[in-house]
Amino acid sequence: MAATQYYEGIGRRKEASARVRLHTGGNGAWIINDRPGAEFLKRAGDIEAAMAPLRLVGMENVYNVTVHVAGGGITGQTSAIQLGVARALLKVDPELRSQLRRAGFLTRDARVKERKKPGLKRARKAPTYTKR
Numbered sequence: 001m002a003a004t005q006y007y008e009g010i011g012r013r014k015e016a017s018a019r020v021r022l023h024t025g026g027n028g029a030w031i032i033n034d035r036p037g038a039e040f041l042k043r044a045g046d047i048e049a050a051m052a053p054l055r056l057v058g059m060e061n062v063y064n065v066t067v068h069v070a071g072g073g074i075t076g077q078t079s080a081i082q083l084g085v086a087r088a089l090l091k092v093d094p095e096l097r098s099q100l101r102r103a104g105f106l107t108r109d110a111r112v113k114e115r116k117k118p119g120l121k122r123a124r125k126a127p128t129y130t131k132r
Contacts, residue, residue: 023066053089
């Protein structure tokens with residue numbers, strides 16, 4: 001890709017972390033981890049969820065988007081990309097903050113997997129009680 005100006009945003013969710021770059025002068029192409037966006041996010045609705053902040057502000061065909069995402073699973077990566085896109089849009093135009101905030105795209109979902117406790121099978125599941 002040619003050296004163009006870009007706006008960068010970092011998004012995180014669960015164990016996933018995404019670095020999103022919006023390249024100016026684009027046509028709406030998505031590249032995620034050096035693969036086309038639709039090829040990387042195969043589940044129905046994932047690519048739409050990732051580009052929802054762009055669609056909200058009417059800029060889905062204005063920027064080319066490159067993403068480097070690592071860690072977590074499909075859901076966490078999709079949400080991390082969505083947050084990264086929203087944060088990059090803020091660097092493009094800070095006036096979009098209220099619009100993105102109202103739609104819930106700027107809120108970092110802090111829920112992560114709870115740790116396993118000693119004596120339990122999982123975080124909260126206890127072994128089956130036996131009387132005898």
